[in-house]
Amino acid sequence: MNFQTKLLAGLIAASSLAGGAALATGSGLKAEPLPQHKVPVSKEGNLVVGLCDGVTSMEVEGVKDGQSMTRDQAQAVSTALMAEWRRKNPDANWDDVPPPAKAVAQAGKPKAPGTPPAAVDATQQKPSAGGAVKNAGQSAASGASEVAAQKDANLQTGHTYGAFSERDEKIWADSTQAFVDEGHRVFHDAAALGGTIAVSCDMCHPDAANTHPETYPKYQVQLGRVAMLRDMINWCIQNPVRGKPLGDDDPKMKAMEAYIYARRKGVPLEFGKH
Amino acid sequence: MSNKFKSIETKYYEERQELFDGLKRLDRRAFMRVAGASAGIVAGMGLVTPASFQLVQVAEAQDNPEKPKFTFAYISDTHLYEQKLNDRFVRSILKAVDDVNALDPQPDFVLFGGDLAQLGQAGELKLGAQILKSVKAPVRMMVGEHDWFLDMGELWRELFGEPTYSFEHKGIHFVVLNSIQEKDFWTERGLTPKERMQIVAGLDNGIQSRFEVGAEQRAWLQKDLAKVDKKTPVIVFSHSPLYKYYKPWNFWTDDADEVQALLKPFEKVTVIHGHTHQLLTNRINNIHFHGMLSTAWPWPYAPEGLPSFTTQMNRADPFSAFDGCGDGRMDVLEAGLVNKLYNLWERNPITVRASYLASNGKKDAPPRPKLPTY
Numbered sequence: 200m201n202f203q204t205k206l207l208a209g210l211i212a213a214s215s216l217a218g219g220a221a222l223a224t225g226s227g228l229k230a231e232p233l234p235q236h237k238v239p240v241s242k243e244g245n246l247v248v249g250l251c252d253g254v255t256s257m258e259v260e261g262v263k264d265g266q267s268m269t270r271d272q273a274q275a276v277s278t279a280l281m282a283e284w285r286r287k288n289p290d291a292n293w294d295d296v297p298p299p300a301k302a303v304a305q306a307g308k309p310k311a312p313g314t315p316p317a318a319v320d321a322t323q324q325k326p327s328a329g330g331a332v333k334n335a336g337q338s339a340a341s342g343a344s345e346v347a348a349q350k351d352a353n354l355q356t357g358h359t360y361g362a363f364s365e366r367d368e369k370i371w372a373d374s375t376q377a378f379v380d381e382g383h384r385v386f387h388d389a390a391a392l393g394g395t396i397a398v399s400c401d402m403c404h405p406d407a408a409n410t411h412p413e414t415y416p417k418y419q420v421q422l423g424r425v426a427m428l429r430d431m432i433n434w435c436i437q438n439p440v441r442g443k444p445l446g447d448d449d450p451k452m453k454a455m456e457a458y459i460y461a462r463r464k465g466v467p468l469e470f471g472k473h
Numbered sequence: 474m475s476n477k478f479k480s481i482e483t484k485y486y487e488e489r490q491e492l493f494d495g496l497k498r499l500d501r502r503a504f505m506r507v508a509g510a511s512a513g514i515v516a517g518m519g520l521v522t523p524a525s526f527q528l529v530q531v532a533e534a535q536d537n538p539e540k541p542k543f544t545f546a547y548i549s550d551t552h553l554y555e556q557k558l559n560d561r562f563v564r565s566i567l568k569a570v571d572d573v574n575a576l577d578p579q580p581d582f583v584l585f586g587g588d589l590a591q592l593g594q595a596g597e598l599k600l601g602a603q604i605l606k607s608v609k610a611p612v613r614m615m616v617g618e619h620d621w622f623l624d625m626g627e628l629w630r631e632l633f634g635e636p637t638y639s640f641e642h643k644g645i646h647f648v649v650l651n652s653i654q655e656k657d658f659w660t661e662r663g664l665t666p667k668e669r670m671q672i673v674a675g676l677d678n679g680i681q682s683r684f685e686v687g688a689e690q691r692a693w694l695q696k697d698l699a700k701v702d703k704k705t706p707v708i709v710f711s712h713s714p715l716y717k718y719y720k721p722w723n724f725w726t727d728d729a730d731e732v733q734a735l736l737k738p739f740e741k742v743t744v745i746h747g748h749t750h751q752l753l754t755n756r757i758n759n760i761h762f763h764g765m766l767s768t769a770w771p772w773p774y775a776p777e778g779l780p781s782f783t784t785q786m787n788r789a790d791p792f793s794a795f796d797g798c799g800d801g802r803m804d805v806l807e808a809g810l811v812n813k814l815y816n817l818w819e820r821n822p823i824t825v826r827a828s829y830l831a832s833n834g835k836k837d838a839p840p841r842p843k844l845p846t847y
Contacts, residue, residue, distance in 0.1 A: 387675065396559035397591070402770060405677035405722050409773040409788060421792040435791065439561075439770075 250280045255287070375457070382458025385451050392451070393442035400435065400455075407462040414472040428456060541804035541812065543643050546573045546610065548800050549586025549747040550767030552619060555596040561794060562591070565768040566604055569800040572816060574609050580802065581642065583610050586747030586765045587617025587653070587712035593670050595628055602632050613640075617712045617747060618653040618684070623670040626651075637690055639697050645708055645805060646701045650690065652711040652726055652746075656682035676722045676772070683720065684713040685727040694735055706741040706809025714746045716755055716762060719775030724749055736760055741809040751797075752815055754825050754839075755780035761830045763803075763813045771797030782834055784825075786817065787842040793819050 238249040238256040246264050249256040259276055262268055268276065285291070385391045386407065389399040404410055412428045419426035422434070429452055433444040445452040551566040553559075573583055585605060590597035598620060605612050616636040620629045626636065636651035658681055659669040672680050686694075701707065709715065715732050718724035726732070736742045742760045746753075750772040753764030762780070771789045779785070789797030796819040804812040810827035817823065821840070829837040 387678075396561060397554050398559065398561075401675060401677055403772075403789075403791075405675075405772065408776070421790070431791075439791070439794065 248276050248280065250284055252284060255280060255283055257283070378454055378457045379461045380458075381450075382454035382456070382461075385455050386458055389440065392436060392440055393445075394436070394440040396441045398440050400440070403439070407459045410459050410462075411472075412456070412459045412463055413466050413468050413470070415470060417471045417473065428459065432456070432459075540807070542807050544576075544578075544580045544802055544804050545582050545584055546576060546580040546800065546802045547584045547586055547745070547765050548573060548605075548608075548768060549584075549765040550588040550617065550750055550769055551601060552588055552591040552767070552769040553597045553601050554591050555594070556600060562769045563600070563604075565795070565798060566601070568795070568818070569768045570604060570608055572800050574607075576802065580610050583608050583612045584710060584745070585612055585614050586710070586745070587615045588619040588747060588767075589617070590620050592667075592674060593620055593623030593628075598628055598632060613647075613649065613710075615649050615710050615712055615747070616651050616653065618655075618673050619670075621651075621653060622655075622673040623666050637693060643805075645706050645809065646698075647708050647710070648694065648697065649710045650686055650694070650712075650715075650732075652686045652713045652715065652732075653684050653748075654687045654690075655684060658682050679721065681723065683725050683727040684723060686711075686715075686732050687728070691728065691731055691735065694732070698735060698739075701739075703738050704740055706805075707736065707739045707743070708805070708811070709736065709742065709744045711744060711746045713748050714753070714755070714762060714764065715744050715760075716757060716780075717778070718749070718753075718780070719778040722772075722775055724775055724778070733757060733760060743811050745803070745811075745813075752784065752786040752823065752825075752839075753780065754782040754784065754830065756782055756830045756833070761810060761827070763811070763825060766797075766799040766801060766815055766817065768798050768800060782830060784823075784839040784841060786815075786823070787820070790819070795819050 234253070236249045236251070236253045236256075238247045241247050241258045241264065243258070243260075244263055246259045246262045246266065246268070247256055248259060257276065257280060259268060259272065262272065386400040386404075389397045392399060400407075410428075410431075415428040415431070416425050418424070419431065422430070426434075429445075429447060432452065432455055436442045437444050548566065548569040551562060551569070553562050553566065556563050573580070589601035589605075614633040614636075616626065616629055616633075620626070629636065637649065639646065639648045641647070655673070658672075664672070672678055698707070711726070713726045714724060714729075715726055716729045717726070736744075737759065740759065744760055744762045745765065746762065747765045747767070749764045750767035750770065751764060751774060752766070753762070755762035771786075773788075774783075774785055786797065797817070799815060799817040801816045802814045804814070806812060806827055808827065810831065812827055813825045815823045815825070823839050825839050826837040829839065
């Protein structure tokens with residue numbers, strides 16, 4: 200264990216919650232497969248379509264598995280699935296979808312949800328049994344049933360993601376911070392970056408200065424094409440750092456992106472700006 | 474460069490590289506030759522380039538009666554690793570040595586501004602000492618924190634002598650300071666010398682203490698200056714800026730105010746510092762400050778605290794290993810102040826004139842950059 204990893208371990212230990220620590224440090228940093236919605240198999244061999252809530256699914260009659268649906272059939276299926284989800288979550292709040300011009304301009308405050316939150320029995324928010332997500336460890340359901348029991352909790356019930364506990368929020372904040380901390384480590388360590396000439400990112404970018412992640416994607420004149428932040432990270436790894444480029448799903452790439460974005464928190468998004 | 478696309482800027486800079494090389498050694502005959510080359514570039518691109526403005530400025534300078542008394546050159550912040558590990562920074566210092574050796578007339582001496590090594594290791598310092606031997610003019614050495622904190626200056630002293638000294642040269646009193654002393658942050662933490670060095674080498678770690686000249690050296694300075702006439706121009710070399718710029722990155726000297734107080738009685742004081750790797754200009758009362766360029770890499774400007782006299786240089790092109798880097802020359806004027814020429818390797822050279830600072834920024838402002846800076 201070198202000195203940097205000692206420091207990192209210290210930071211994580213200090214910021215972790217009892218109970219949340221294993222989750223916070225264990226998840227995200229390793230390239231683990233994301234949980235998948237395993238839909239049931241149709242007895243007739245029909246196509247089965249799953250909803251993104253991870254538990255709702257339906258058979259499409261007249262369409263065999265492997266065949267493709269027509270546009271009308273697809274519309275009918277999505278309408279039916281949505282209706283089923285609405286039936287299960289009668290008080291869910293949908294954020295209004297902003298019109299395109301507004302979305303680009305990134306209007307400051309999000310609009311208040313259309314329907315006022317109504318009191319809902321917490322058990323109603325629990326995903327029904329049998330879903331793969333529920334068994335995949337950290338899930339939308341963790342601690343949710345206890346939320347209503349928390350005294351003086353200022354609950355907004357009926358959220359699309361379901362209710363979540365303070366513990367959930369702590370775990371999420373800690374695991375995100377662990378991601379940023381890992382990014383900080385890689386950013387400051389030529390060996391971790393895979394550099395061959397002992398040059399690390401912080402030598403030109405203290406505190407990730409002059410990385411301006413909020414301007415990506417943008418046309419990168421020197422590359423002659425539009426680049427994402429990760430394209431420039433990889434360019435720097437290949438050239439000044441003289442290492443091998445990282446894959447898009449490389450945990451080190453993700454962690455460095457997290458660190459760079461974390462350093463620009465509160466800076467307005469101005470994609471495309473030079 | 475390994476990418477197959479060359480930016481417009483890169484092509485543009487390449488086209489003018491030869492022109493700039495010529496500009497550095499300009500006499501009457503060379504002026505005509507370079508003027509021809511410039512006209513060719515202007516015609517070829519079909520537009521008026523900054524290169525043509527540059528020529529006009531130089532042509533004016535030819536007839537300028539404000540003759541320098543003498544010049545000295547500088548190379549700074551080379552941050553060498555051993556060559557087998559990293560040849561990039563070695564190529565940079567060699568480029569700077571070539572630049573300085575090509576100066577005509579030759580400078581009276583070359584000031585090395587500190588941070589010769591990256592991690593203070595014997596191989597790094599010795600490589601630097603070896604390369605600097607090929608400089609034709611005499612070399613004056615200053616210490617930087619990257620040279621010091623592995624063995625607390627033991628090898629540096631062995632190679633280059635004491636880091637604090639003064640000398641007279643053609644009527645100017647020169648002082649070289651070791652301004653990179655830090656309070657002990659390592660003993661309590663039980664750090665090894667290598668770990669201590671690694672921490673000092675990082676700008677944004679927040680663990681190290683801030684730089685200082687220290688009481689002992691301030692006492693030495695007071696004694697040294699006591700024998701100097703107040704009308705004698707004083708030029709101080711210091712690795713860290715002798716003022717407070719941005720604390721989180723240690724662009725900062727904790728006892729700067731005390732040192733400034735010692736320099737206050739003198740009429741003409743110039744402080745030349747390394748460490749910040751950027752075009753940096755400041756004036757506090759009678760003291761004129763100039764930052765030196767690095768040959769290794771440019772630091773970004775800090776998010777706050779930038780002195781108002783500073784005209785920022787453009788954000789460096791990451792696609793060019795030399796952009797934002799360079800070396801330079803100081804023309805010490807009869808009046809005792811300096812015109813500072815920043816020889817930016819991939820850009821127009823920039824001169825920050827004594828008259829710019831003396832007039833509180835009203836006269837001879839350096840050219841503003843064309844691109845926005847983050």
